[in-house]
Amino acid sequence: xxxxxxxxxxxxxAYAQLAAETSVPVCMSExxxxxxxxxxxFELKACxxxxxxxxxxxxxxxAKKISDMADTYMxxxxxxxxxxxxxxxxxxxxxxALTSFLIMESNYWKYTHQFPYFVTNAPVPVNGSVxxxxxxxxxxxxxxxxxxxxxxxxxxxxxx
Numbered sequence: 001x002x003x004x005x006x007x008x009x010x011x012x013x014a015y016a017q018l019a020a021e022t023s024v025p026v027c028m029s030e031x032x033x034x035x036x037x038x039x040x041x042f043e044l045k046a047c048x049x050x051x052x053x054x055x056x057x058x059x060x061x062x063a064k065k066i067s068d069m070a071d072t073y074m075x076x077x078x079x080x081x082x083x084x085x086x087x088x089x090x091x092x093x094x095x096x097a098l099t100s101f102l103i104m105e106s107n108y109w110k111y112t113h114q115f116p117y118f119v120t121n122a123p124v125p126v127n128g129s130v131x132x133x134x135x136x137x138x139x140x141x142x143x144x145x146x147x148x149x150x151x152x153x154x155x156x157x158x159x160x
Contacts, residue, residue: 001103002027002049002078009037015046027051030080034058035066042073049102053080055087060094067098076102085115085122089140092123092132104130118143 002025007014009029019026025048032038033056041047050070054063067077077100079091088111095101106125115122121133121140133139146152 001025004051005029005031012040012044012046015041016044019046019048025049027078030056032057034062035069038066038069042070042075045073047075049076049078051078051080051105053083053087054090054094055083060090063094064097067094067100071098071100074100076100078102079104081105082107082110085110085119085140086138088115089119089122089132089138092130093138095130096132106130118146 003022004027006018006026009015009031015026015028026046027049028041028047028051030051030053032041032052038050038052041050050066052063052066054060057063057066063079070077077095077098079095081088081091081104088106091104095104111122111124119140119142121135123130123132147154
């Protein structure tokens with residue numbers, strides 16, 4: 001579908017040269033943070049698709065700003081979601097608000113086996129599409145037994 005992170009993301013000019021010399025769409029990169037790091041790639045036409053990770057780029061608000069900026073260059077968005085369940089769920093919510101949305105990455109093992117262990121109501125793709133939960137907040141809850149059965153270390157760092 002696209003060539004993702006062919007090189008380190010520290011040289012927009014090298015990516016611009018790659019994008020100019022290949023017919024394969026170039027996707028970059030969940031390792032960048034904030035719209036300011038993406039700007040040079042957009043201006044140099046160094047990518048055909050952008051990818052970000054909500055936990056690395058500055059959260060949902062910054063991701064939306066990155067996508068809106070990419071949209072002005074007619075560059076579609078493909079969020080990276082190979083982290084935890086809250087990243088996946090928040091990304092699904094964000095995708096519903098993007099005008100430049102292309103595809104959301106997902107991982108079968110994570111949403112069928114790992115995510116249900118940690119959260120309630122993690123969405124599962126149906127016919128290739130994910131619908132974010134419609135409950136309050138992000139629509140999923142962290143399972144309270146995680147804090148009771150020894151799987152999590154709970155430490156009080158300050159008292160009210």
